[in-house]
Amino acid sequence: MPRDVLGWLDERAEQRRAAGLRRALRPRTPVAAAIDLASNDYLGLVRHPEVIDGATAALRRWGAGSTGSRLVTGTTTEHELLEAELAEFVGAESGLVFASGYAANLGVVTALSDRDTLIVSDAGCHASLVDACRLSRARVVVTPHADTAAVAAALAARSERRALVLTDSVFSADGDLAPLHDLHRVCREHGALLVVDEAHAIGVRGDGGRGWVHEQGLAGQHDVVVTATLSKSLAAQGGVVLAGARVRAHLIDVARTFIFDTGLAPAAVGAARAALGVLRREPQRAGAVLARAADLARMSGLDVVPESAVVSVVLGDPQRAYDASVACLERGLHVGCFRPPSVPAGTSRLRLTARANLGADEMATVEAVLTDVLSQARAATGVPA
Structure with a gap:
């Protein structure tokens, strides 16, 4: 049998799995099944x-x-x-x-x-x-x-x-x-x-x-x-x-x-x-993004005023961040999960992105999901919820 010149890929994949760094593609449906806090559609114009x-x-x-x-x-x-x-x-x-x-x-x-x-x-x-x-x-x-x-x-x-x-x-x-x-x-x-x-x-x-x-x-x-x-x-x-x-x-x-x-x-x-x-x-859309970002920071228990559409909730361990993102998705909220090499080791996080067109009902759901998921994730780290 010829030598498996790609065998090292299996070793690297196993190393990434053990470190909680495996990635997978997840096709989305044309009509969103979850509230979107993961995309960069800041102004809510993709379907305008x-x-x-x-x-x-x-x-x-x-x-x-x-x-x-x-x-x-x-x-x-x-x-x-x-x-x-x-x-x-x-x-x-x-x-x-x-x-x-x-x-x-x-x-x-x-x-x-x-x-x-x-x-x-x-x-x-x-x-x-x-x-x-x-x-x-x-x-x-x-x-x-x-x-x-x-x-x-x-x-x-x-x-x-x-x-x-x-x-x-x-x-x-x-x-x-x-x-x-x-x-x-x-x-x-x-x-x-x-x-x-x-x-x-x-x-x-x-x-x-x-x-x-x-x-x-x-x-x-x-x-x-x-x-x-x-x-x-x-x-x-x-x-x-x-x-x-x-x-x-x-x-x-x-x-x-x-x-x-x-x-x-x-x-x-x-x-x-x-x-x-x-x-x-409609230049007011820019201000609406920052207002929604401020809401997301408060709902995430962060004592910061966001300077952009991005709200970063650091959880530390990559597997813990991934599990929290999955828990959010299971409850109808799609959030970003950033792990190394996207961020430094020890700073894996949920990355929430605000949209100008997030409505009141959506934000109520967001608050309920984030409060529950983040309290559990932080309890696992010993950080107060």
Whole structure:
């Protein structure tokens, strides 16, 4: 018999099972069987009639796919309209749409760095930025979370010609905000470019959901580059880089995830444009997300005021967090369960995400389920309920 060259996969799978870290796909039904506190549909627009109509109209006009790279056949006028509308909304000079938020982060970081670049990355950055650092060929310094002094020290000690500072604006696991004012000041002092992933901020923070960069008064600054996803508040799919025209032109020439990837499907572009239209007309949705997040924190027994749509309930042990998520689902409440490597060891958690359109009856059910499940989970840890 030939040697089983994949036998090591079974060993690794058993190690993950013993550590409570096995994962499985669970197909969902078209009509939700549980109250959704797990998705990133912050504004509640995934099934909004105007968003569905926007996707359908683009689908009928342009077809099911983009047919190729945006430099060959994949760009439509729909893509360009979305880029212009998003840029105007957040206060940027221009935008460039990618096939995903992951691709946007990979593209912008690798295109703006080389071996003569220092990248300073927050320890809490999203995996897409982590992978972008690995692919960049630059020297990378990972600084402690939200530690502006450490960023300044890394920049001051650099010998490289250029420098990028990477941060999420809203960190996806904890939901906290980056100290953008201080980071931008440090970048200015040391001649560095600030790259901010606004995936979890667009639609939630800022005037009418324009993002944390806009709220901090940094929109349109020449040394600030914003990335975002269209799959959260904008209820679609895809990613975007929002920056100056020089950056956009450079990405079109250089960014491999733009040049060699098929363009975003027209239906997703049409849906995102429609969702942005709803947000413009109903800016109060952004405030509603934060209000529901505050309710979720209170119901979870947390003495915090959430800064975003994310409410993180740390339970520590990965199996305990998973069991709590299953208990919630069995009672009609779908919550996120974050375990390593998504979060550091010892900090496995339930991740609750607020939606603007959660109703009073739904919230009453949420409170009853969370009170019961979390009291049992905390009792198992010896933490007071």
